[in-house]
Amino acid sequence: MTLAQIIELLLPQLILLITVLAIFIADLADTRKEKGWAPYLALAGILLALVVSSLQWGREVALLGNMLRVDRFSVFFNGVVLAASALSVLLAISYMRPRTPYRAEFYALLTVVALAMTLAAGANNILMVYLAMESISITSYVLVGYLRQDAKANEAAIKYFLYGAATSAMMLYGMSLLFGISGTLDLKELADFFAAGVPETSRWIAFPAMVLLLAGFGFKTALVPFHQWSPDTYEGAPTPVTAFLSVGPKAAGFAILMRVFITGLPRFYTDWAALLAGISIVTMTLGNLVALRQSNIKRMLAYSSIAHAGYILIGVVCLSLSTTSPFNGINGAMIYLLAYLFTNVGVFLTVIAFEEATGSTTIADYAGLMKRSPWLAVTMLVFLLSLTGIPSTGGFIGKLFVFGAAIQVQFYLLAIVGIINSAIAAFYYLNVVRYMFFTPAPEQAGPVPVPRPLRWVLAICLVMTFVIGLYPQPFMNLAAGGAGLLASL
Numbered sequence: 296m297t298l299a300q301i302i303e304l305l306l307p308q309l310i311l312l313i314t315v316l317a318i319f320i321a322d323l324a325d326t327r328k329e330k331g332w333a334p335y336l337a338l339a340g341i342l343l344a345l346v347v348s349s350l351q352w353g354r355e356v357a358l359l360g361n362m363l364r365v366d367r368f369s370v371f372f373n374g375v376v377l378a379a380s381a382l383s384v385l386l387a388i389s390y391m392r393p394r395t396p397y398r399a400e401f402y403a404l405l406t407v408v409a410l411a412m413t414l415a416a417g418a419n420n421i422l423m424v425y426l427a428m429e430s431i432s433i434t435s436y437v438l439v440g441y442l443r444q445d446a447k448a449n450e451a452a453i454k455y456f457l458y459g460a461a462t463s464a465m466m467l468y469g470m471s472l473l474f475g476i477s478g479t480l481d482l483k484e485l486a487d488f489f490a491a492g493v494p495e496t497s498r499w500i501a502f503p504a505m506v507l508l509l510a511g512f513g514f515k516t517a518l519v520p521f522h523q524w525s526p527d528t529y530e531g532a533p534t535p536v537t538a539f540l541s542v543g544p545k546a547a548g549f550a551i552l553m554r555v556f557i558t559g560l561p562r563f564y565t566d567w568a569a570l571l572a573g574i575s576i577v578t579m580t581l582g583n584l585v586a587l588r589q590s591n592i593k594r595m596l597a598y599s600s601i602a603h604a605g606y607i608l609i610g611v612v613c614l615s616l617s618t619t620s621p622f623n624g625i626n627g628a629m630i631y632l633l634a635y636l637f638t639n640v641g642v643f644l645t646v647i648a649f650e651e652a653t654g655s656t657t658i659a660d661y662a663g664l665m666k667r668s669p670w671l672a673v674t675m676l677v678f679l680l681s682l683t684g685i686p687s688t689g690g691f692i693g694k695l696f697v698f699g700a701a702i703q704v705q706f707y708l709l710a711i712v713g714i715i716n717s718a719i720a721a722f723y724y725l726n727v728v729r730y731m732f733f734t735p736a737p738e739q740a741g742p743v744p745v746p747r748p749l750r751w752v753l754a755i756c757l758v759m760t761f762v763i764g765l766y767p768q769p770f771m772n773l774a775a776g777g778a779g780l781l782a783s784l
Contacts, residue, residue, distance in 0.1 A: 296358060304358050304365050307348040307373060311410040314340025315403050322399035330399045337402035338384045341409055345377040348413070352776075361481055362420045368777040371629060372416035372550040375636055379543035380409035382640045382752050387535035389746035390647055394442055394533070401441055405539070408434045412547040421470045421480040421559075424551055428466070428511060431544050432459045438539075439532040451531025458524040459514060466511025472504035482559035489562035505560060505567050509574075512555075515548030518608065519578040522601045529597035534650060537593060538643030541600045542636045549628060553611055557625070572612045572709060578605030579716040586723050592646055593656050595723060599682065600639070602720060606697055607631050609709050613700040622703045626774035627696030633770055634681070634689030634763045641678040641756035644749055645671055652743040658727055663736020668743035672731045674757055679724040681760050684717050689763030692770075 302309065318336055325332075348370055355366045384405060391398050411430035418424045436459065440452025474480055476497045477488040489501070513521035529537045556567055582602030589595035610628030648671055649664070650656055665672040681690035694717065701710035745753065763770055 301358055304351070304354075304356060305363075307344040307351075307377075308410055308413055310340055310344040310347060311406055311413070314344075315406050315410070318399055318403040318406070322403075325399075328396055333399040333402045334384050334388045337406050338381055340406060341377055341381045341384065344409070344413070345374060345381065348373040348377065357419060360420075361483070362423045363414070363417045364419045365417060366777075367773075368550070368554070369413075369417035371773055371777040372546060373413050375546045375632055376412035376416065376543050377409055379539060379546065379636055379640070380405060380412075382636075382755070383535055383539035383543070385748045385752045386538055386640070386644060386647060387533070388748040389651065390533060390535050397441075401438070404434050404438055404441075408438070408539075408543065412543055415547040416550045418551060418554065419482055419558075421473065421482070421485075421555075424555060425467060425470060427547075428515065428551065429463065431515070431547060432463065435459075435540065435544060438536045439528055441536070442533055445531070447531035448533065449531075451528040455524050455528045458521075462510045462514035462521055465507045469504040469507025469510070472500050472507070476500050476504075482555060485559045486561055489560070501560075501563060502566055505556075505563060506570070508555065509552075509567075509570070512548055512552040513574070516545050516552065516604045516607075517601050518574050518604050519581050519601065522578070522582075522604075525601060526594050526597040529600070530591060530593045530656075534593070534643060534647045537596075538640050538647075541596070541639050541643070542632075545600070545604065546632045546636070549607060549611070549632060553625060553628065556611070557614065568612050571608055572706070575605045575608035575612060575709060576712050578602065578608065579712060580605075583716045583719040583723075587719070589723070590658055591656050592658050592661070592727065595658065595727075596639075596642060596646070599720065599723075602716060603631075603635055603639075603682075605716070606694065606713055607635075609701050609713055610697040612709065613697075613704045613706050615700065615704045621771065621775070622696055622699035623775075624697075624700040624704075626771065626777075627693070627700045629774035629777060630696050630763075630767070630770055631693030633774070634693040634760070637756045637759040637763070638678050638681040638688070638690055641674065641753065641760060642682065644753050644756065645675040645678070648745045648749055649743055651746070652741075658730060661727060661730045662734040663740060664731040664743065667736055667740055668745070671743055671745060674753055675731065676728055677757060677760060679727060681764070683721045683724050687761070687764045689760045689767075692763055692767045 314337060318333055351365055352367060352370050357364050384402060391401055408431055411427055415427035415431060418427050436452055436456045439455050440448050442448045477485050479485055510521055517525045560567060579602050582598045582605060586595050586598035589598060607628050610624045614624035653660060681688035684690045684694040698710045698713055
């Protein structure tokens, strides 16, 4: 492969890298405090990378010694993580302006995370997986604690870092065990090694290695029991960062989990599927039951995010790639993540707008929002219905595909637990609706304005939530393409 071909394949990542350098250089040159250009420069770079990456759809190429792959699976997840990054930049414009003078560095770091997530989506080698995961984690720690004067943000960053460091060490140890028994870091060669016949001693090492790998992947996706960081981090981090953590790194974590387990360890499918099934049930149930008791909306959404990770995991467990059914598991997880991206960012958008106007993140303070800001209340209602899984919304399509995959492979227990948990989740989502629509607002409560950049994101998220729910066929085709390719590797 020539240098020109490598540059062409890495063009999305190079655009993001150039954007980061451009922000830093422009920041040095501009002595003014406003730095109003910084979010728009970051947004332009991320959107350009998104367009260039989407033009790579249909290519199936390995590069850099098979460390990275450009294929439909990686292009799909590039789209999800870059869209999450772009929406997060828009969310942060009005939020960060009065809170820190170091805004250019914030958007540069957000672009660095976007770059790391695109590398994670295409990682085809255990070493690249580790490097991409660490790049995402380190920059995420900084973003969580970016508001240095905020004690809660500092506490959130420290807890996030401590949990992240511990799980990263466990993941690295698991990777070293796999390398020790196979002598390779390449996922395809790893699969070939185990397919050639697994000695009993290697099997007893491979199983704990998978558990240790899952510690790292579970931390990034907030799966139980690696979820402890998320409630405090979600509550303490700047709200745009919380919205970003709930969709971007989660999508990258699931992309890595699926590629490593499905392409690198298919020989142990029975073992890791049983393990993931148990984790899925516990994650869904714990997340929803604890969310019922939350009075802070950011903590409620943190536990809700944990529960949704459990739903997505159903798709990974119930993969059935030999069937002609539209429910093959992987495409369910991919569609779910796409729908969750727009729905969850939409929910956090209303949280940011409300927090900006009132300074509160308490659910009870949403009382009477319908009269104070009808548009914000109605859109919040749509996003909460989508998270519940009501038909005509993107959330319904996501749940249809993951539950359909469970029924397809006759894993009825997972489907039943998922449906029961969806019913439990309706209680705390509709509790917010009850406050907004049926509880009178306090006498001194004023209107809740929505800044212009947030209106743009609100409109995008609302439209996409309905488009995915009412006309899902194009997204089903995209997910099917990525899922089919992953199975063939």
